Amino acid sequence: MTTDTNSIAIAAITSVGAAGMPRHHLAIFAALFVFLVAAPFLLYPIFVMKVLCFALFACAFNLLLGFGGLLSFGHAAYFGMASYVSAHAAKMWGLTPELAIIAGTLVAAVLGLAIGSLAIRRHGIYFAMVTLAFAQMIYFFSLQAAFTGGEDGIQAVPRGHLFGLIDLRSSEVLYFFVLAIFFAGILLIYRIIHSPFGQVLKAIRENEPRAISLGYRVNRYKLAVFVLSAALAGVAGATKAIVFQLASLTDVYWTMSGEVVLMTLLGGMGTVFGPIVGAAVIVTMQNYLATFGDWVTIGQGIIFVVAVLSFREGIVGVLAKWIRKPL
Amino acid sequence: MFELLGIPPQVLFGQLLLGLINGSFYAVLSLGLAVIFGLLNIINFTHGAQYMLGAFGAWMLLNYLGVGYWWAVFIVPPIVGVTGIVLERVLIRRLYHLDHLYGLLLTFGLALIIVGFFRQFFGVSGLPYPPPPLLTGGYNLGFMYLPNSRAWVIAASLIVCLATWFIIEKTRLGAYLRAATENPTMVGAFGINVPLLVTLTYGFGVALAGFAGVLAAPIYAVNPNMGADLIIVVFAVVVIGGMGSILGSIITGFGLGLIEGLTRVFYPEGSAVVIFVIMALVLLVKPAGLFGRGV
Secondary structure, three states: OOHHHHHHHHHHHHOEOOOOOEHHHHHHHHHHHHHHHHHHHHOOHHHHHHHHHHHHHHHHHHHHHHHOOOOOOOOHHHHHHHHHHHHHHHHOOOOOHHHHHHHHHHHHHHHHHHHHHHHOOOOHHHHHHHHHHHHHHHHHHHHHOOOOOHHHOEOOOOOOEEOOOEEOOOHHHHHHHHHHHHHHHHHHHHHHHOOHHHHHHHHHHHOHHHHHHOOOOHHHHHHHHHHHHHHHHHHHHHHHHHHHOOEOHHHOOHHHHHHHHHHHHHHOOOOOOHHHHHHHHHHHHHHHOHHHOOHHHHHHHHHHHHHHHHOOOHHHHHHHHHHOOOO | OOOEOOEOHHHHHHHHHHHHHHHHHHHHHHHHHHHHHHHHOOOOOOHHHHHHHHHHHHHHHHHHHOOOHHHHHHHHHHHHHHHHHHHHHHOHHHHOOOOHHHHHHHHHHHHHHHHHHHHHHHOOOOEOOOOOHHHOOEEEOOOOEEEHHHHHHHHHHHHHHHHHHHHHHHOHHHHHHHHHHHOHHHHHHOOOOHHHHHHHHHHHHHHHHHHHHHHHOOOOOEOOOHHHHHHHHHHHHHHHHOOOOHHHHHHHHHHHHHHHHHHHHHOHHHOOOHHHHHHHHHHHHOOOOOOOOOO
8 A cells, every 4th residue: 555545544534524424425425415405506406416316326336446446337227227127117006106216226236136146256357347247138038028118218207206295296305305315325335445345345346366265255245235325326217217107118228327437437536526527518518519429428438548648547536646645 | 830849940950050159169269268268377358359350350440441351351350369479478478487376367457448539539439341152142051041150150150260279289389289278388498489489379269259250241240349248158168168178169159159050049038048047057067167177
């Protein structure tokens, strides 16, 4: 370990706040919360909700890549399948939104368990290719299965009443529901990262043979983090289906898997706040540059290339280096 | 007229032939990936876009310069290969000292850029490429009708695959290549220019993708997205075959094409996913792939 990272670690240990969280993390969470509570009054609420859904998706992905060291190139499968399931549950079964989201999450978790248990048999780029191929299988399933509506997707999904009581038709009310899900999600991820389980994950990421020789059942840890990540990606996808009242093939196609990698890479993989920043940048770019058509794709490709070649820490990673504290 | 399991033989053999054609593309593309992976340790995500470049190269030669298919077969693959060499020299070589995953991410970004440009300028609706006169006819084999175009695709890919296998496994150049994958420093110490070897290998692998693209032009519509779905199937083929072996990727490619064709006859809904199902089964039983070494 370099002296640089050592001093970062020491700085982190010495400034722990009341909640067991380093003070600067606590401050960032608080600032983020204040900003997001004010955001719907300053910005278009639907847009902010879209950012929140993708930010949660990227954080879930980063849990796997940044902390587990596993590059899944098929995370759209969990995001998209959860969005189909929750849309179907809300529209056809008339479930309340929170139950619909739970249904989507459970399906994503089961899917993650099935695919993850096969994928962790391979390492590195093979792992990435296997997850990608399975995700494509899910895509073809979504294209052909009866309940997904094929090319049309599931449209006009009712937003419903939260707990059967609170009407979510108004975007302002819905926003606070989404905000609560988002915060619960990232705090859970934060908790996982900083738990003993998270420390073992980091050990596996840094040196797998050593973790094995220390007696850890590495594959169980990998599978556990894979399922957690898939389930949280499912939460994001299911919430997105309720917000946009739509589940469609774009959410399950492999380009979506690429986008979440891009968000994480750009924001800073292995950082707590990076994926949120990355998602905000990419979603903003897509929203405001949509009229430029395929130039947006080209722009994303260029960002990808630049990020890989000369910006591997990502935006938040660079900031963390400057202030010499982990973010 | 005999029937097999209630399927008319024309239908069965027709689908098997289509499967063999798809298998030809799987074989040539997974061979290109295997060659690149062998020496560069990079999963070339740009491969699908480079296949598309081959098809567009043939289309542009015909429409802008009036150069026909048979010339395109020889002209386009080297040109696409040279674009690959430029990419390798300018961008990809900067990543060799890093985790392999960065190579995958970089080539993914490159694929986005290339496909984005072609979508911007040519749209997403397919452009027709008329087959040359020699490929429009066919032979009646008695039990089925064999169109020339299909026979040509299968024969040409087999020849290219076997030639590649011969070069890598049986010639001195191939011996250098294989040695360089094992120990580049040692091979360099013997006076072999390993970086040049790496660059040329990448160019050759990319040229294979371009060649597959030229073969595809008269069969499928020339379209910026034509490589996008195909490349993921090819990844699955690569996982099934295991990338250790050149011959493995050829056999797996053709074999899986045939299986896909058979599935289309007996259970059409499953034809799009059968390769992925096989991949899952192979991973369960033999995680290194059918012809692979190690995990």
